[in-house]
Amino acid sequence: MSRSSLRLVCLLSFLLCAASAPAQEGHPLRGTWVGYWGPTLTVQSRIVLVIDHDGKTMSGVYQPGPNAVPLKVAGLDITPGKPASGGRGYATPAILPIFKVYFEIDAKDARGNPVAIVAEGTMQNVALPNRSITGTWTQTSGGNTAKSEFRIARQ
Numbered sequence: 001m002s003r004s005s006l007r008l009v010c011l012l013s014f015l016l017c018a019a020s021a022p023a024q025e026g027h028p029l030r031g032t033w034v035g036y037w038g039p040t041l042t043v044q045s046r047i048v049l050v051i052d053h054d055g056k057t058m059s060g061v062y063q064p065g066p067n068a069v070p071l072k073v074a075g076l077d078i079t080p081g082k083p084a085s086g087g088r089g090y091a092t093p094a095i096l097p098i099f100k101v102y103f104e105i106d107a108k109d110a111r112g113n114p115v116a117i118v119a120e121g122t123m124q125n126v127a128l129p130n131r132s133i134t135g136t137w138t139q140t141s142g143g144n145t146a147k148s149e150f151r152i153a154r155q
Helices: 001-022
Strands: 029-038 045-053 059-062 069-079 098-108 113-125 130-141 143-152
Touching: 029 130, 045 069, 045 143, 059 130
Parallel strands: none
Antiparallel strands: 029 045, 029 143, 045 059, 059 069, 069 098, 098 113, 113 130, 130 143
16 A cells, blocks of 8 residues: 555544544533523523533532532433324334433522422433423422423533
8 A cells, every 4th residue: 555545544534533523422411501491581590500421320510600509310211202293104204212301409599598499301402412401490499489491402
């Protein structure tokens, strides 16, 4: 094999390895998630979650920074999906799994009172870098419960 063809093979091998590197992201929940929850479009609270997975368990923090709160519970339930209704019968519909996400957080409000947060949602675009989670955010503080929809996207 000549030097030029060896160089070409090495270059192509390097490019193939580099092209496949972004696809190896690990656990689908791992990363930084940013979004909002609130009762109306004008009254929204910011959500920042940093989630990690060590191969066995999930962990993470809510609102990272000096007042970061560790996640009490973080769960992901993957269930088989149902075939999409094609209507024509000649195409085989894709059967995609459903990724259900669950978080529990014991935080504190500005006065230091305990706030219990429970978030349940479904992940969309799981295989893509711009995946997101939408669902229900329930926050209880001092006997008052606020329940709303939330949406967070991976950064």
